[in-house]
Amino acid sequence: MTTNFSTEFPIDSGKSVADVVHLAYQWVSGSPHTKIPKAELDELPVDAERTISAFSEQVTTACANGQDFAIGGLRYVRTESGLEWTTSIVSLKTNERHVLSLQVSCEALSTAVRLPPPKKPYFIRQALEKLGGGMDGEVPVTDRPFRLAEGEASIAAALISGLARNKLPIVYVSAGFDGNLLVNPNELAQYVSGMAHVVVEPSREFSYHLKTLTNSRNAFGGTVGVYWPESDARKSYFIDEAMPNPRAIQLEIAKDIRLALSNRRLRSTCTWAHLKETISRKRFDLLRSQGSTALQEYIDAFDAEQAAKDGKLIEAEQEISRLHAEIKRLASANQSSVAGLISPGKEQDLYPHEIRDIAIAALQEALRTTRENSRRQHVLTDLLNINQPSRHAERMQEEIKSLFKTYRDMDAPTRSALLNLGFSISEDGKHYKVVFQSDGRYTFTLPKTSSDHRAGKNIASDINNALL
Structure with a gap:
């Protein structure tokens, strides 16, 4: 089964786990395609699971309470057009925070059916509207951009450098050389809500100050940079042949973040597997505390707990496979970088494509003085053929x-x-x-x-x- 979408983010701690599950009920019953009776989507199980089936659909809800936590969720399975869709919505609330996770998986039931591209579920928009976002470290989770003010360069530096304790990536929108923005921050924040934070700098002068605080790691000159927490990774987006307009850039950013999150394991225990394991453990502990001698009940409880553990083991094995693939990708990218790119210095462009054009001009000048039919001439010619100056x-x-x-x-x-x-x-x-x-x-x-x-x-x- 392929993970089509995955994210987790803090929500308002004033809301309960029951609030999340009831909203998930509304999400299922509000679909014009569901055959699940609305009246069936009301009751919440206590330290147990409850399953409802109708035609090609199945809804399973589960809730459990501990001494210092509550966990609950809904899993919705639907078969349609040769595809089996599985959506898992889980809420975990502790004394410190309230986390919501959402995963969508899709499996083709035959080789003739192609898997669709990933999309962000509508439930995320409902969750932010009805439940409200929480604090991701020092950043509020919302569907609106966070606009920095002059004098807040230290805040921007903390976000870019991964010092704000956030778990979601930062999408940093820099001011252009004319002071304007390349993308529409309001639209972009809607696209990536629940997946990332959109941060907007106020001016070009702000960028110069930020440069010294981030050792020149900040996106600038209208470029949009995506920064992942606990990582030095950054990807920059700007207008080129592949992304010829602002809307194309916004869609590409949202797509890249969706794909990255779908390949990243959920960072907390806010998962369906952990929820099932918690319920199995509580059932087993209850039977033991009651001194039950019913062998079959023990067996059933043990089997359920073992199945939950097997589910977590499968998740771990999938994560190991993904990490192996990621290591190979990074190794390949690193080899490519060492072989074909030079590291950027601390200078920033003072106008669009300045540093790149200076480098190209230096290559052109070097080519003019290079020996005819030499290896140096061939390499410089090749580089200049695929790197045209902007003029x-x-x-x-x-x-x-x-x-x-x-x-x-x-x-x-x-x-x-x-x-x-x-x-x-x-x-x-x-x-x-x-x-x-x-x-x-x-x-x-x-x-x-x-x-x-x-x-x-x-x-x-x-x-x-x-x-x-």
């Missing part, structure tokens, strides 16, 4: 030349154009001081007024030589 620097050069071609003073159109290019402007006596992307290394002085017709050309030349 963004050339376009900026032309804009700057055009802007200062007839420069006389800092009029409104000139000021607006400079701001759009990424310069900040301040007065400094008889001059203006312009700084590119808030990086003080790239500061230029402009006269407030100029009668020299060559002044504008000289300014443009100075800026282009320093930046481009």
Whole structure:
């Protein structure tokens, strides 16, 4: 059986396990395709299981209470179009927290049936609306983005560096070079709710401060980065041929997170196997405390407990297989990285694709001086054939030349154009001081007024030589 979807997240501790199971009942009865009588979906078992069947459907509920915990859940099995779908919803509440897990598995009943792609179940949206999210470490679980304010770079650094005690991944939306966002954070938060947290930075200047706090690990310049807790792993998303527009990026992020979670074992004991094991243990302990001599009852209780343990063993074996596959994948990726990529430094792009274009230009220059028909020439040619420059620097050069071609003073159109290019402007006596992307290394002085017709050309030349 293939795990189609899997996630777990904290919910409001003010809600009970019974609240979760009743909401799961509503989820089943609310389906227009179910044949399970609504009246049957009401009673909750106590330290026991209860199964209801109708046609190609089966609903099993189970609940158990301990000294310092309560656990309960629903498993819904439905056969349709040659596929057997199994949805397990489990709630585990302790004195410290309340966790909800949801797993969907799918099995083809014949080789002629293809498994469908994974989708996020509607129940997650119901759970967040009706039950409310809890705290995932220091981050609230919600279907809305968490928007950072200026001065909260230390919070962003903790989230990116995995120091916020969160278990769900962080989707970090950085501000573009023009201050705008590449994606719609509200839509993205809806797509990944219950699976990840969407965090939005307030400005490009914020990114520069964050850079020093994260040792340049932060996504920047409009890029969206996904950071997994307790890991240095990060994946970046930006517009390219595979993801040509913001919506494509949002869908790709949600798909990647779904796939990753479906391959990750649930981190807590909030599982259907643990729920069944708990009930079996309570039945066995009850029989023993009552001094029962009914051999068959002992046997039944033992068999049920053993079946629960076998289920956990199967889960462990599947996890071992998955980890072996993950090790092979990471080893392959590491070999590829060592063989074909260089490690990024601490500098960040000051305009789109800057560092990449600089590297490509350096390769082009090296190719011009390389011996004909040498191995070096062949490698450089191959790299340049598949890595075309963006030409963004050339376009900026032309804009700057055009802007200062007839420069006389800092009029409104000139000021607006400079701001759009990424310069900040301040007065400094008889001059203006312009700084590119808030990086003080790239500061230029402009006269407030100029009668020299060559002044504008000289300014443009100075800026282009320093930046481009």
